[in-house]
Structures are given as structure tokens and as C-alpha cells.
Amino acid sequence: MSHALTPALFLPKPVRGCIGIVAGTASATHRAVLHPAGARGQHGLSPAHASQRGVALVTALILLVVLTLVGLAAVRGTIMQQKMTANFSDRQITFQVGEAGLRQAEIEVQGVQPSAPPGRPSLPATIRDCSPKATTVIKCPANPLTDSTLPPANIKTVAPTSFNAGSLASGPPQYVIEYMGNFSGPTPSVLDLGSKGRTYSCNDSPTSPSKNPCADFYRITVRSGPADGTDRSTVVLQSVYRR
Known part of the structure; x- marks a missing residue:
């Protein structure tokens, strides 16, 4: 978190504390929502396509x-x-x-x-x-x-x-x-x-x-x-x- 608090070194202490709290909260929220790039599910599919596997085969058979x-x-x-x-x-x-x-x-x-x-x-x-x-x-x-x-x-x-x-x-x-x-x-x-x-x-x-x-x-x-x-x-x- 040193890079997030570096701009606050030149500000007064009260402001520095608020920025630190906001930056920490934003960083924590960012880590909870985002996923690493290229992540896959159990069968090697992205979560968005996991529920569509086998549909093309069934359509072709019909x-x-x-x-x-x-x-x-x-x-x-x-x-x-x-x-x-x-x-x-x-x-x-x-x-x-x-x-x-x-x-x-x-x-x-x-x-x-x-x-x-x-x-x-x-x-x-x-x-x-x-x-x-x-x-x-x-x-x-x-x-x-x-x-x-x-x-x-x-x-x-x-x-x-x-x-x-x-x-x-x-x-x-x-x-x-x-x-x-x-x-x-x-x-x-x-x-x-x-x-x-x-x-x-x-x-x-x-x-x-x-x-x-x-x-x-x-x-x-x-x-x-x-x-x-x-x-x-x-x-x-x-x-x-x-x-």
C-alpha cells in the first residue's frame, strides 16, 4: 500500500488519515471483486460459458x-x-x-x-x-x-x-x-x-x-x-x- 499513501506525505495529518482510510477501503474492495486475467472454471471454461456446454451438439442431433x-x-x-x-x-x-x-x-x-x-x-x-x-x-x-x-x-x-x-x-x-x-x-x-x-x-x-x-x-x-x-x-x- 506504499504507492497508495505516497501522495499523502505532503498533506496535513488529518487529511493524510482520511486519504489512507479511503485508499485502503478502495484497495480492499478492488481485491474482493476483480479476478486475475485468464481465470477458468473447473472444466477450463469461463464462468459465463460454463452453462452453455453441449447445446450445439444437441441442436445438431435434432x-x-x-x-x-x-x-x-x-x-x-x-x-x-x-x-x-x-x-x-x-x-x-x-x-x-x-x-x-x-x-x-x-x-x-x-x-x-x-x-x-x-x-x-x-x-x-x-x-x-x-x-x-x-x-x-x-x-x-x-x-x-x-x-x-x-x-x-x-x-x-x-x-x-x-x-x-x-x-x-x-x-x-x-x-x-x-x-x-x-x-x-x-x-x-x-x-x-x-x-x-x-x-x-x-x-x-x-x-x-x-x-x-x-x-x-x-x-x-x-x-x-x-x-x-x-x-x-x-x-x-x-x-x-x-x-
Whole structure:
């Protein structure tokens, strides 16, 4: 404390005492508050930063978890979209193959000699007679491909020489042809003046005789795709063909 009391040597005694007391008090207070420069805590950190250790690590881990979840969601959405696109493409191919089967079955129906009432058409063994006045009246279900009583020979497969489905399709289409009867057709859009006033007696028409010409009607059912319910698409198409 000699340096703090040196200026007081040239002052009167009362003043010298006051300065000494004040200087001593200030020196004592200064020693109690200040810390040596470069002081560190127990773990080598200053007291101001001691309570913040580990915060950056926790924040980084939280961000890493969030980014991982976002990445997994994006990958899952991409895989789902790929599956949906593949299913849609497979169904479109199967549908087009089924339509080709319909065209092939219609070609076969065109080769059947039409009936001339009161006669009936000469049906091949592969075409089932479902007409109301058939020799053996049977109840034909809406989908003959699921009928256990249908003879296997009636389910025909399109030959590759007639239509090649290609490697993208699951297989060639199959079809069933059924004769539904001889009925009066719809009113023609063009009037036949030569047959004005003429009536037609159709074999199976409940409104016979009719002013509309008679026609043979066939029901064609086509299945494209596997029948055992695998992961490939299966499409069933049906049309009524007027002969």
C-alpha cells in the first residue's frame, strides 16, 4: 500500500488519515471483486460459458433426425409413385390386349352363317346357345368365365399368328362367344323404301312380328391377364355383337 499513501506525505495529518482510510477501503474492495486475467472454471471454461456446454451438439442431433425423417418420407413417396405408374401402365396394356381379343372374336362371329327365320344359325360347338328357344335351355351367367358348367373348349385363346400380345403383356387374351337369340333390331336410321310396310317374324323377339329386320345377337366376353389373381392386372371386357 506504499504507492497508495505516497501522495499523502505532503498533506496535513488529518487529511493524510482520511486519504489512507479511503485508499485502503478502495484497495480492499478492488481485491474482493476483480479476478486475475485468464481465470477458468473447473472444466477450463469461463464462468459465463460454463452453462452453455453441449447445446450445439444437441441442436445438431435434432436437425440430423429431422433431415433423416424428411429424406425417408421423400424416398417412400417416390417408391409409391413408381408402383402407381407401373400398375397404370400394366392395366393400359392389359386393356388394349383385351380389345384385340374382342376384335378377334368378332371376326369369328362374322364367319357364322346368319339365321333365316324360322330357321336357326348353325352354331359351332365352341359357341354356347343361350337363346330363349335353344334346344337345351340353360341359364347363362353374366360372366361365363366364372361359370363352372362352361366346357373348357368354349374358352378360346387368341393364337399368336392372329395377334401377338408382345413381351409386355402377361399373356394372350381369352374369349367366350354365346348366342343370345334372334331378335328385331333397332329402327334403322335410313328408311328402306323397298321394304316399306313389310313385317319381320324374328325367332326370339317378344314383339314379333316387327317392322324392324331381324338380327342374330352374340355376347362376347374377353379376359386379358392372369386368371389366378397374381400381381398383374386382369381386365374383363364384354360386348354384344349384332350379326
